[in-house]
């Protein structure tokens with residue numbers, strides 16, 4: 401989970417957290433999620449054409465965006481986030497975190513990978529915008545089941561995101577709340593994937609950060 405665009409200057413603590421996070425879980429998470437996203441995107445009932453247009457909202461450092469574009473050979477990726485394009489990425493657009501600067505149905509798929517829980521205030525608006533610009537939405541996020549899992553997820557978010565300056569959420573989706581959000585926005589879930597095991601490579605962590613804390617939801621918007 402990374403967004404190196406957020407903080408211009410990083411403290412020693414920020415750098416230590418980033419180093420620890422990269423070593424412990426970052427690359428494994430990226431590999432597992434990228435493979436899962438490509439598989440699910442390819443499986444969508446998208447009209448027979450050469451290219452699948454994907455919009456990665458909250459793309460952070462574009463790692464996942466670029467892997468999807470490289471490994472998913474027919475996937476054409478654009479990333480958007482709320483920070484300026486300091487790295488001059490070609491396929492990146494900054495936006496205000498609310499209104500997407502794209503025409504209706506100009507994408508096949510929108511991806512939110514660990515984004516929605518970071519902005520509860522704009523979450524519904526982002527989903528409405530995703531529905532407007534794309535035919536499918538893929539959401540990767542976390543489920544909490546009570547105080548213990550919420551605290552663990554917050555700890556993971558501090559390790560994974562604090563160093564980058566990304567805000568830490570007060571709570572995560574429960575299964576019930578996630579379904580209520582989809583119902584409010586009239587979004588039809590066509591597939592739900594949970595558990596997802598991101599930490600099986602770490603001896604103790606796999607028992608603590610359980611697979612059921614991670615989910616992917618595939619949604620059809622029209």
Ligand SMILES: C[S@@+](CC[C@H](N)C(=O)[O-])C[C@H]1O[C@@H](n2cnc3c(N)ncnc32)[C@H](O)[C@@H]1O
Nearest residue numbers: 401402403458459460481497513514515518519
């Ligand atoms: C945990 S990072 C995830 C980065 C990347 N998607 C991944 O999975 O590695 C969360 C990202 O969401 C972005 N974000 C937060 N609020 C947002 C909003 N309203 N619109 C778009 N992106 C937002 C942050 O800037 C950050 O880059």
